[in-house]
Amino acid sequence: MAELLQLDRILYECSCSEWAPLCRLFYCRHCSILRCHSCTANEIDCTFCGTCLENVAVGEARTRKNRCVNCYQCPICCSTLSAHNSGEAIFLSCSTCKWSTFESDIQQQATAGNWKILENPHEEELSCVLDQMKQYELNEKAQRDILKRRSNVVGSRLTDRFGLQQMYQKRKQALERPTWLAPEKEPITVLDELYDSHFTSIVDLSKSLSLESRIMQPLSRGSECRPIRMPLKGRRVLRCTQCTHNLSKLEYSPSSIVFKIQYFARTYVPEIRLWQETKLAEGGICPVFISVVNESVAKADVVLLANNDDSSLECETPVVEFSLPPHDENSDNLSHSISSLTPEDDTIILRKRNRVGLKLCVKVDEVREMNILSLILKWKNELTSMTSDKGQEWRETRVKVLLGKS
Amino acid sequence: MDEGLVVVKLSPDEYTQTNSGNKIFKNASIFGSQNIIIHGKSILMRDCMLRGDLTGIRMGKFCFIGERTLIRASHRKFSKGATMFPMHVGDCVIVEEDCVLVAAQIGSYTHIGKGAIVGRSSIIKECCKVEAGAVIPSDSTFPPFSVIAGNPARVVGRVPECTQELISQAAKELYESYVIQR
Amino acid sequence: MDAELQVHPRAVVCNESIITGSVTIGADSVVHPKAIIRATKGPIVIGERNLIEETALIENTNEDGAPLVIGDDNYVEIGAVVRARSIGSRNVFGIQCVVGAEVIVTDACSIGVRCSVLKRGDLAPRTCVYGEHNQRRTAAIDPEPPTSLLEVLRKVFPSYHHLKKATVSSA
Numbered sequence: 001m002a003e004l005l006q007l008d009r010i011l012y013e014c015s016c017s018e019w020a021p022l023c024r025l026f027y028c029r030h031c032s033i034l035r036c037h038s039c040t041a042n043e044i045d046c047t048f049c050g051t052c053l054e055n056v057a058v059g060e061a062r063t064r065k066n067r068c069v070n071c072y073q074c075p076i077c078c079s080t081l082s083a084h085n086s087g088e089a090i091f092l093s094c095s096t097c098k099w100s101t102f103e104s105d106i107q108q109q110a111t112a113g114n115w116k117i118l119e120n121p122h123e124e125e126l127s128c129v130l131d132q133m134k135q136y137e138l139n140e141k142a143q144r145d146i147l148k149r150r151s152n153v154v155g156s157r158l159t160d161r162f163g164l165q166q167m168y169q170k171r172k173q174a175l176e177r178p179t180w181l182a183p184e185k186e187p188i189t190v191l192d193e194l195y196d197s198h199f200t201s202i203v204d205l206s207k208s209l210s211l212e213s214r215i216m217q218p219l220s221r222g223s224e225c226r227p228i229r230m231p232l233k234g235r236r237v238l239r240c241t242q243c244t245h246n247l248s249k250l251e252y253s254p255s256s257i258v259f260k261i262q263y264f265a266r267t268y269v270p271e272i273r274l275w276q277e278t279k280l281a282e283g284g285i286c287p288v289f290i291s292v293v294n295e296s297v298a299k300a301d302v303v304l305l306a307n308n309d310d311s312s313l314e315c316e317t318p319v320v321e322f323s324l325p326p327h328d329e330n331s332d333n334l335s336h337s338i339s340s341l342t343p344e345d346d347t348i349i350l351r352k353r354n355r356v357g358l359k360l361c362v363k364v365d366e367v368r369e370m371n372i373l374s375l376i377l378k379w380k381n382e383l384t385s386m387t388s389d390k391g392q393e394w395r396e397t398r399v400k401v402l403l404g405k406s
Numbered sequence: 407m408d409e410g411l412v413v414v415k416l417s418p419d420e421y422t423q424t425n426s427g428n429k430i431f432k433n434a435s436i437f438g439s440q441n442i443i444i445h446g447k448s449i450l451m452r453d454c455m456l457r458g459d460l461t462g463i464r465m466g467k468f469c470f471i472g473e474r475t476l477i478r479a480s481h482r483k484f485s486k487g488a489t490m491f492p493m494h495v496g497d498c499v500i501v502e503e504d505c506v507l508v509a510a511q512i513g514s515y516t517h518i519g520k521g522a523i524v525g526r527s528s529i530i531k532e533c534c535k536v537e538a539g540a541v542i543p544s545d546s547t548f549p550p551f552s553v554i555a556g557n558p559a560r561v562v563g564r565v566p567e568c569t570q571e572l573i574s575q576a577a578k579e580l581y582e583s584y585v586i587q588r
Numbered sequence: 589m590d591a592e593l594q595v596h597p598r599a600v601v602c603n604e605s606i607i608t609g610s611v612t613i614g615a616d617s618v619v620h621p622k623a624i625i626r627a628t629k630g631p632i633v634i635g636e637r638n639l640i641e642e643t644a645l646i647e648n649t650n651e652d653g654a655p656l657v658i659g660d661d662n663y664v665e666i667g668a669v670v671r672a673r674s675i676g677s678r679n680v681f682g683i684q685c686v687v688g689a690e691v692i693v694t695d696a697c698s699i700g701v702r703c704s705v706l707k708r709g710d711l712a713p714r715t716c717v718y719g720e721h722n723q724r725r726t727a728a729i730d731p732e733p734p735t736s737l738l739e740v741l742r743k744v745f746p747s748y749h750h751l752k753k754a755t756v757s758s759a
Contacts, residue, residue, distance in 0.1 A: 459745070476643065476666060
């Protein structure tokens with residue numbers, strides 16, 4: 001129970017040479033290879049608020065600066081703020097650090113949502129400058145376009161029957177260099193004095209904000225705090241980079257866990273699990289117990305061989321070949337299912353439904369921090385390809401089992 | 407680890423099996439059992455406490471509640487007073503030892519680590535993983551597929567997409583691996 | 589043991605709570621089953637409208653045998669371990685928090701989930717202890733008292749639990 005779902009101990013090699021546990025890999029049936037998060041293209045298909053689980057359209061999210069209007073975070077400890085009534089008005093408070101809006105400048109208000117956010121004092125100036133730069137951009141684009149078009153002189157002679165006169169006027173205006181309308185800044189000549197008291201005065205740290213709070217609210221200048229709007233989260237869709245087919249796509253709703261498209265590696269590749277914790281003693285041959293499970297709905301033929309690299313433990317077990325029946329949902333209910341306990345040979349010691357238990361012998365010759373057992377897994381499963389004839393080909397990947405200290 | 411191949415034996419003096427397949431520790435403190443609905447094939451381990459007397463608790467199938475875990479419903483304050491809200495625990499929820507769950511809702515296929523505290527009225531959606539020792543503040547909500555850790559708890563990662571099948575299998579294998587000896 | 593337990597007629601104390609020693613429980617207070625109140629070194633006096641949840645531990649470890657006086661409107665949550673010298677009113681002790689011996693908890697303090705307050709001396713009013721590292725700050729408002737929750741519990745408990753009999757007390 002303590003070792004429930006130790007997913008990071010068994011690593012499979014992806015087609016891009018990255019190592020990842022099988023649960024984090026995907027299998028592209030069109031290309032017949034394993035894919036991981038590094039070799040898939042990510043797209044965001046849904047932006048939503050993690051607290052109210054409300055879907056926010058991408059355009060709306062952009063105008064709201066990727067923040068939710070209804071949900072707020074505490075500026076001190078980042079927990080969710082909850083709304084409470086005090087008479088007619090509503091205030092927000094944090095259940096962890098007991099910060100409340102009474103400590104900010106807006107103490108209460110009539111509605112629970114739409115609390116004012118801190119504003120940038122330079123906002124107007126910055127937007128003015130941005131508009132100006134956009135005009136410059138259009139101007140430069142028009143100047144580049146001159147080379148593509150023929151002469152503009154012809155336009156002045158045409159009548160305005162087809163609206164060409166207007167187009168000509170517009171183009172001529174775009175070519176003019178726009179004037180600078182944004183406010184100009186004068187350089188400062190007089191600086192504030194630096195007094196010794198800036199260095200020697202005692203600062204009361206309990207009243208000032210922590211570094212994390214300041215980073216979350218850069219406009220707060222260290223003292224004013226307002227409730228922070230909860231940042232929105234995005235949900236990913238994974239796509240194979242080679243054949244551009246989707247590998248994983250969830251249904252539309254943010255709180256859904258049902259997949260429209262799912263090509264998880266677990267359903268196509270036999271899964272290797274550690275059966276028991278291995279105790280490796282230096283010098284001598286130790287048994288390693290692993291189990292191989294077939295999670296797919298088709299039969300799988302499996303070949304497992306040792307891959308004796310320099311950095312991995314030497315495995316003395318010869319090649320193991322066996323076939324695993326498909327995973328059957330209905331047979332889960334039989335707790336007394338057929339499991340043969342008599343070992344078929346030295347290696348295959350247990351068979352139960354769609355899994356086998358194997359005993360591999362490894363030779364431990366020195367004390368190491370992390371012992372790795374390298375294996376090559378070959379499997380044949382008719383589901384591994386979209387076309388049925390190609391499905392009968394053997395697929396191969398390398399597997400690393402992290403065994404711990406010796 | 408492969409729970410499908412391991413068998414844990416429970417003594418019939420301490421554990422009993424109900425008609426719907428629930429394996430319950432006999433001396434578990436279950437108050438108000440008429441308000442507690444467990445859909446079946448769940449395991450309640452030693453010394454766990456379920457407070458059904460405050461309000462209803464509904465659990466799905468294949469749940470595993472570890473030793474000394476406390477499950478009780480939460481309340482919400484309104485202007486007219488407080489109301490106790492029933493607690494919904496989904497299917498295949500694996501809760502390890504020493505946890506305190508005061509949540510309003512724990513989604514299916516969730517794995518809650520040792521010693522986690524889930525605050526009052528919080529909502530944990532499906533396929534989440536709460537790390538050991540996490541302290542989830544009250545009234546918080548977590549979207550599906552999040553890994554939740556820390557004090558106060560925050561989302562620190564994503565679980566693999568195939569979590570639903572992983573946990574569903576792990577929960578079923580856990581249930582089968584605990585056998586009450588006759 | 590029970591003879592030293594004094595329960596106000598309006599208090600609701602479950603039989604399944606574990607109360608040892610000289611303990612007085614005031615009006616409208618509610619003690620959940622499996623709550624532990626131990627008057628080890630001296631008596632414990634609990635005021636009105638307090639809520640003590642299951643597996644919470646309140647113990648009098650005052651070396652001089654002085655009574656542990658707990659004021660009104662306190663909320664001791666699940667698993668809290670409180671061994672303070674004295675406790676004021678309107679405090680909230682979070683889930684599995686630890687309050688050590690010789691700490692004097694004043695009013696409206698809020699000790700967070702799994703936090704510990706061990707340093708001997710006063711805990712200033714409206715102090716809030718929170719987070720993994722027991723950070724402290726002073727809140728602007730009092731934490732919410734459990735009054736409305738107490739009302740609900742006082743109605744619900746008699747149907748599910750046997751209660752300790754009220755004793756006629758002059759306190």
